[in-house]
Every structure is written in structure tokens, then in C-alpha cells.
Amino acid sequence: MRFEERAPARAYAIRACEDASSLDVITGTFSLYDTNVITLIDPGSTYSYICMNLMSNKSFPVESIEFVINVSNPLGKYVLVDKACKNCPLMTRGYCFSADLMLLPFDEFDVILGMDWLTLHDAVVNCRRKIIELKCQNSEIIRIESDESRELPVVLDTKVSESKIESVPIVCEFPDVFPEELPGLPLIREVEFAIELVPETSPISISLYKIAPTELKEGFGRPSFSPWGAPVLFVKKKDGSMKMDIDYRQFNKVMIKNKYTLLRIDDLFDQLKGATVFSKIDLWSGYYQLRVKDSDVPKTAFRTS
Incomplete structure (x- = not known):
């Protein structure tokens, strides 16, 4: 058995609805091996399917298919399909419209007829009038109208609204941690960022690089009289x-590096066990969280023309 190298087949999740007049789906009744089957005509489905529950009560011929099909629904769930009923004789009005039906677990219909079946029989689908026209082997065209006398299924609207940061409760609870714009220097907190240097290090001042006047006008820096200058x-x-x-x-050559033991990655994952809320913080906001110690601010000076 080998997996098929193609995009996943598509099938739709469905549910019952009583208001048939407002539906945009087409259903019909066919006869399959002397059994009446309720059928959904679904141009949005790549292949055609038959309900596994129906198969469990009937002795329809089943065979394995050459490729395993990965079927997805609008909810993002996948089902592997590897069995099918080949050349199933779907009968209506004395005409036979054969179909290859793959076994799929669903309850609302007996059969779903997708694009493979519609293409095979040169079907013309009128969605507004809920009618399909099928070409018989003798080139005669027959018309099948949707059966609206029963509870019909509808395609679920699975469109997910775009999440906004304002809808996250923890963001609303701590607005000072998630500002839209940085309001200035970080607040003075119990812990400050200190820059420790190798003893007896003299200030380092490197020759400046040429910088365009445009950047100077934008005010990316401020005047400094620090003996340091990168x-x-x-x-x-x-x-x-x-x-x-x-x-x-x-400057980094003379700065005392922080030395501490890094946590093991598996220990970090263990700490996440049972967690339900996860957060991330970008560098733009991350650097803002810790204020540089006042006595070490001159060491961060840089030089421009």
C-alpha cells in the first residue's frame, strides 16, 4: 500500500435542517442494488463517497484502492480512505449512472456524489433551481430535481473570524505589558540591566562610520558626552x-559575560504540562522590559557624524 501524492480530497461536514426552501444543496434518491439511497450532489467534493453505516447492513462488493486518499473536511480534520465500491449501479428512471464510491464515515446521507461522478456523466448543475441534468449512454438528457419533501442537510459555515489582540483577556488585563507604542524609557523596577566590565578597562571609542544626513534629521540618536562610543x-x-x-x-571583548546553566529542553517542556495559556513576546517589546542601570548608560553610547 502506498500513499497518493496529491492534494487531499475534500468532503464537507453536514447537518440536518428543516427549512428546505432556504437551502443551497441538491439531493436526490437513487436505487443501489435494490436499496433506495438518499444522495447529496456536492460539486465541492473531489470524489464520491458512500456511508460506512449503510455498508455494514448491506453486502455490497468492497475492494481496496491502489492509493490511500486523505479526505479533509471544513473543520480541518482528516480521514484516511482505502476502500471503495467500484462501478456501483446508481439507478433512476430506469437509467444507470455508475459511480466509484469510497467508504467514508458520515451519517446525514447514504451517498455523496462529487466532481468525479459529475464529470463522468457530463452533469449540468443548476444551483439556483436545485436541478441537475445527466447525459445517458444513448445521449438522452434527463433532469433530476432536488427532493425538498424531507429534512435536507446543509453545508456548515466554518469560516473562522479573525482573532484580534483586543479579544485576548490577558492582554486586556495587562495593557502596560502589551502597548501599541513604547511610551518612553522602561519603568524603574527592582531588577535593572547592569553592564559589568573587566577590571581596569579604559573607555573604548571607535572611529565613527559615515552616516547620511537623512538619519540625523530623523533623530535616531541624542547628543552624548560619554567617553565611550561605538x-x-x-x-x-x-x-x-x-x-x-x-x-x-x-566593547563585547571587555564585558563580563553572564554565566549560568541553561535549562534542559526536556525540563522546559515538562513545565508546560497542563498549561492552557501560552504567550510570546517579540524583541521589540522584550528589550523594553528591562531598563539599563543609570550608571551604565554611558557605556551604551554610540558615535555618528
Whole structure:
């Protein structure tokens, strides 16, 4: 057995509805091996299917198919289908319209006829009038009208509305943590970001890079009289905006690195057990959460022309 290399087949989730006059689906009754089957005509389905519950009560011929079909519904769920009834004689008005019906678990219909069957029999579907026209083997055209005397199924509307950040309860509870714009320097908190240097390190001041006047007019930096100074340049991003890069390579050589043991990845996953709320924070907001210690601010200075 091997898996089929193609896009997943499509089938629709359905439910019963009493108001037949407002439906946009087409149903009909066919005879299959002397058994009347309620059929949904579904151009949105790639293949045709027969209800597995119906098969359990009948002795219809079943065989394995060459490829396993991955059938998806509008809810994003998948079912693997590997059996089918080939050349099933669907009878109506004395005419036979054969169909290859794959076994699929659903309850609302006995049979779903998809695009493969509609194409095979040159069907013309009139959705507004709920009528299909089928071409017989003798080229005669017969018309089948939808049966509206019974409870008909409808296609579920599974469109999911776009989520907005305002609809997340935890965001509404802590608006200061998720601001739309940064309101200035971070608040003074119990923990501050300190920059520790190797003892007896003298201030490092590197020759500046040339920078265009446009960036200076935008006010990306502020005047500083710090003895420290790292060169800075602005790089244009793909979207046309500018990204500031500060060359702290020489400064990093004399800075004392934080040394602590990293947690094991499996331990981190264990901590998530039973959690129902997950959050993430981007670098733009992440750097804003921790304020640089006042005495270390001069060390972050950079130089421009």
C-alpha cells in the first residue's frame, strides 16, 4: 500500500435542517442494488463517497484502492480512505449512472456524489433551481430535481473570524505589558540591566562610520558626552525602512559575560504540562522590559557624524 501524492480530497461536514426552501444543496434518491439511497450532489467534493453505516447492513462488493486518499473536511480534520465500491449501479428512471464510491464515515446521507461522478456523466448543475441534468449512454438528457419533501442537510459555515489582540483577556488585563507604542524609557523596577566590565578597562571609542544626513534629521540618536562610543550605521531593510546596527564588537571583548546553566529542553517542556495559556513576546517589546542601570548608560553610547 502506498500513499497518493496529491492534494487531499475534500468532503464537507453536514447537518440536518428543516427549512428546505432556504437551502443551497441538491439531493436526490437513487436505487443501489435494490436499496433506495438518499444522495447529496456536492460539486465541492473531489470524489464520491458512500456511508460506512449503510455498508455494514448491506453486502455490497468492497475492494481496496491502489492509493490511500486523505479526505479533509471544513473543520480541518482528516480521514484516511482505502476502500471503495467500484462501478456501483446508481439507478433512476430506469437509467444507470455508475459511480466509484469510497467508504467514508458520515451519517446525514447514504451517498455523496462529487466532481468525479459529475464529470463522468457530463452533469449540468443548476444551483439556483436545485436541478441537475445527466447525459445517458444513448445521449438522452434527463433532469433530476432536488427532493425538498424531507429534512435536507446543509453545508456548515466554518469560516473562522479573525482573532484580534483586543479579544485576548490577558492582554486586556495587562495593557502596560502589551502597548501599541513604547511610551518612553522602561519603568524603574527592582531588577535593572547592569553592564559589568573587566577590571581596569579604559573607555573604548571607535572611529565613527559615515552616516547620511537623512538619519540625523530623523533623530535616531541624542547628543552624548560619554567617553565611550561605538560606531553605528543604518541598514535599509527589505520593506524600505531603516534598521540601526551598533558595532559593539570591541566593547563585547571587555564585558563580563553572564554565566549560568541553561535549562534542559526536556525540563522546559515538562513545565508546560497542563498549561492552557501560552504567550510570546517579540524583541521589540522584550528589550523594553528591562531598563539599563543609570550608571551604565554611558557605556551604551554610540558615535555618528
